[in-house]
Amino acid sequence: MSTSSLRLGVNIDHVATIRNARGGQHPDPVRAAEMAAKAGADGITAHLREDRRHISDGDIDRLMGAITLPLNLEMAATDEMLAIALRHRPHACCLVPERREELTTEGGLDAAAQHNHLAPYVGQLVDAGIRVSLFVNPDRIQLAVAKAMGAQVVELHTGAFCDAVNEGRAEDAASELERLRIAAREGREMGLEMHAGHGITFESVGPVASIPEFVELNIGHFLIGEAIFGGLDSTIRRMRALMDQARSSSTQIA
Ligand SMILES: CC(=O)[C@@H](O)[C@H](O)COP(=O)(O)O
Ligand SMILES: NCC(=O)COP(=O)(O)O
Numbered sequence: 001m002s003t004s005s006l007r008l009g010v011n012i013d014h015v016a017t018i019r020n021a022r023g024g025q026h027p028d029p030v031r032a033a034e035m036a037a038k039a040g041a042d043g044i045t046a047h048l049r050e051d052r053r054h055i056s057d058g059d060i061d062r063l064m065g066a067i068t069l070p071l072n073l074e075m076a077a078t079d080e081m082l083a084i085a086l087r088h089r090p091h092a093c094c095l096v097p098e099r100r101e102e103l104t105t106e107g108g109l110d111a112a113a114q115h116n117h118l119a120p121y122v123g124q125l126v127d128a129g130i131r132v133s134l135f136v137n138p139d140r141i142q143l144a145v146a147k148a149m150g151a152q153v154v155e156l157h158t159g160a161f162c163d164a165v166n167e168g169r170a171e172d173a174a175s176e177l178e179r180l181r182i183a184a185r186e187g188r189e190m191g192l193e194m195h196a197g198h199g200i201t202f203e204s205v206g207p208v209a210s211i212p213e214f215v216e217l218n219i220g221h222f223l224i225g226e227a228i229f230g231g232l233d234s235t236i237r238r239m240r241a242l243m244d245q246a247r248s249s250s251t252q253i254a
Contacts, residue, residue, distance in 0.1 A: 006209055006247050007042035008240055009072055009197070011220025016054040018224075029055065030062045032224075032232060037069050039236035043091070045197075045218045047074035048084065051100055057084070064088050072218065074135070077114075077121040085125060092131040094155055094218075095121060104221075105198065108136035108157040111145040122149045133195060138183030147190045154187050155195035155218065156180055158208055162199030177207050184213035202226070202242060209246035217243065 015029040033044045044067055046055045063071055070091030075081035076098040085093050095118065097109045111118060111134055118134070125132045133153035136142035137160075146154050161176035180196065187194045196208055197218030208217060219239060227235045 004042075004240075004244050004247065006214060006243050007216040008040065008236070008243060009043040009045045009195075009216055009218040010036035010041040010223060010236060011045040011047070011074075011197070011218055012036070012224070013045075013047050013054040014221050014224040016056065016059060020054060029059050030066050033063060033067045033069070035232050036236055037067065039233045040240040041069060041236060043070045043072055043216070043218075045072040045074060045094075045220065047096065047105075048081065050076055050078065050080070050098055060084065060088060064090065072133070077118050082121055082124060085130060086128055089128060089130060092133060092153070093125050094133040094135050094153075095151075096135040105135070105157070106159070108139075108142060109134055111136055111142050111149070115145055115149065119149045122151050126150050126152070133193075135197075138179040140183065140186050143183060143187045143190055143192060147187075147192055151192070153193040153195055155197055155216075156183055156187075157198050158196050158200055158204070159198040161208070162201065162204045165204040166199075166201070180208065181211050184211045188213040202238065205239060205242050206246040209243040210250035212247075212250060 012029040012032045015027050015032040019027055048055050048060055072092040072094055073085055073090040074094045074096050077095050096105055122132050131153060132151045133155050134146040134151045135155045135157060138156045143154055161173060161180060164173035164176055184194050193215060194213045195216040196214050200208060200219045201222040223235050
């Protein structure tokens, strides 16, 4: 675990994706979580999808028993997932939107439109002592609704910014980064703890990590993919170093 003001949550979903390509036990996401802890992660994130395409119920059982880092369980707001969360009581639950046919989580929750559906889930998780986060796009209305529902945390979806960086669309990247900056500030002013994640790479992490209101970044797909070339330990260490570098340069400027 690091002493940085910016925590790194390592998402291990796609270790399970590779395992599931053949069935069986290898590679084991729990082993990846243990390695992540040694490499300087501050938390582990796992998304138990309704279709179980990567993380399984058994993975969550084993993670809860094995890891020393806090677990952030990403889940859809359904009765099935609520029962699983209440049984395990992870450190945090992040409510995310899910569509069966999507390749990945394409956007944030529309908390404003789904207020009546989401609010009881937020309430029951908070009452169980679980830290609740809503995964939303950088939009003031979504933040205000999340706060009004009782969520303590909001995770801003960084996918639009990261896609623009990957595709070399500099103007879009600049405007998406500005949206993240504004929303991070607004959310903090509302009293929300601000997290960010989705699609972050070595190239896109710096600008996101420089936003001072963020206290946690959740990063998965890129780390697991890059680990094929650089090894998991050194890939996580490099991401951690880039985060720290960005945070310390932005502190010096501020
Ligand atoms: C909610 C989120 O952003 C992550 O959990 C990430 O999406 C990994 O899971 P998928 O790639 O299956 O969406
Ligand atoms: N909530 C975002 C997350 O956990 C990781 O997303 P990604 O890096 O796998 O895209």
